[in-house]
Amino acid sequence: MLKYIGTPALMILLLIGCGSKTLEQSYPEVALAQLMDSTNQFVGDTIRVAGTVDHVCKHGGKKMFLVGENPDHRIKVTAGTAIGSYSIDMEGSDVMVTAVLEEMRVDEAYLSNWEAELAEEVGAQQAGDEHAEDEHEYAKGEGPGEGDGMGKSPAQQQIDDLREQVCAAESGYLSFYSLAGLSYEVLP
Amino acid sequence: MTLIYGLSGIALNHLADWNPSYEVTRHDMEWTAKAVSPESVEAFLAGYGYEREYKQHYQPTPDQLKIFLKDGSVIVDLKAGKGVVEFLKRRPIFFEVNYLHYNPKRLWTWFSDLFCVALILIAITGLFIIKGKKGITGRGAWMTALGILVPLGFLLVYL
Numbered sequence: 001m002l003k004y005i006g007t008p009a010l011m012i013l014l015l016i017g018c019g020s021k022t023l024e025q026s027y028p029e030v031a032l033a034q035l036m037d038s039t040n041q042f043v044g045d046t047i048r049v050a051g052t053v054d055h056v057c058k059h060g061g062k063k064m065f066l067v068g069e070n071p072d073h074r075i076k077v078t079a080g081t082a083i084g085s086y087s088i089d090m091e092g093s094d095v096m097v098t099a100v101l102e103e104m105r106v107d108e109a110y111l112s113n114w115e116a117e118l119a120e121e122v123g124a125q126q127a128g129d130e131h132a133e134d135e136h137e138y139a140k141g142e143g144p145g146e147g148d149g150m151g152k153s154p155a156q157q158q159i160d161d162l163r164e165q166v167c168a169a170e171s172g173y174l175s176f177y178s179l180a181g182l183s184y185e186v187l188p
Numbered sequence: 189m190t191l192i193y194g195l196s197g198i199a200l201n202h203l204a205d206w207n208p209s210y211e212v213t214r215h216d217m218e219w220t221a222k223a224v225s226p227e228s229v230e231a232f233l234a235g236y237g238y239e240r241e242y243k244q245h246y247q248p249t250p251d252q253l254k255i256f257l258k259d260g261s262v263i264v265d266l267k268a269g270k271g272v273v274e275f276l277k278r279r280p281i282f283f284e285v286n287y288l289h290y291n292p293k294r295l296w297t298w299f300s301d302l303f304c305v306a307l308i309l310i311a312i313t314g315l316f317i318i319k320g321k322k323g324i325t326g327r328g329a330w331m332t333a334l335g336i337l338v339p340l341g342f343l344l345v346y347l
Contacts (some may be wrong), residue, residue, distance in 0.1 A: 071247060
């Protein structure tokens with residue numbers, strides 16, 4: 001009885017495995033340099049991108065950064081549910097990721113919301129809460145409590161700088177791009 | 189499961205004090221080569237006995253060199269001629285429980301949700317299992333009240 005179930009089951013599993021590999025290879029491969037030059041063309045598309053893993057987030061491995069031959073070409077890749085997390089062992093390895101390009105737009109509404117969150121964090125820190133989270137990873141300052149002596153925190157400075165750029169942008173917003181990883185393979 | 193979340197909970201509660209998943213060791217290095225090349229990088233690493241750990245290198249900026257090693261990396265300030273090597277070693281037990289705590293896969297998320305539901309059931313039904321003066325009408329009432337008042341106190345003070 002088992003051999004009548006086992007063999008077909010094995011064949012089905014093999015087919016599923018081969019099928020997913022074929023599906024991945026059907027997505028277009030985009031060079032990182034081309035992606036950085038024409039990012040807005042690929043927003044929402046599933047693409048394959050190769051690069052060197054420059055950094056993997058040490059806490060949870062939920063994101064990593066790929067860098068290309070040009071060190072200015074650097075993009076964040078988050079780990080989707082199918083991936084789970086990236087291993088730190090991947091740092092320095094060449095990988096091919098299959099991912100969806102996402103765009104985060106920073107406009108005045110976003111900045112105002114961020115300022116409001118910052119004000120709450122300052123209040124929480126003053127109340128002794130040491131675990132206020134900063135989800136705005138673009139503001140890699142030391143935190144809302146530490147200032148530059150002029151009373152402005154690094155995060156607030158970043159908001160002000162971004163606000164200037166938003167005002168100068170014709171579209172009224174700034175775009176930050178990242179890849180939502182669906183799968184990856186380490187290249188030899 | 190309780191041990192997994194208990195251990196990882198303590199470990200991750202102190203993120204500000206330590207890296208809960210990796211033991212990090214750092215050493216200072218000196219860069220004396222005039223230029224960056226595969227040969228100068230290899231010689232640099234060989235001077236410290238790390239040449240077999242080499243994976244790749246690149247320059248994030250003209251004044252910086254980053255060398256990837258197995259289980260670590262080196263950042264060199266080329267102007268100052270100084271570098272720092274950082275090695276990461278997985279902490280036994282902690283690495284594994286933290287990995288699970290971070291919900292690596294959807295299946296694990298479902299399984300751990302189920303476990304939490306079971307914990308809630310145990311917490312509620314456990315209130316009524318013991319009868320008499322050690323039960324919910326006796327000592328149990330004090331312990332339950334404490335279990336509610338302590339977190340409530342924190343919320344009232346800090347929220």
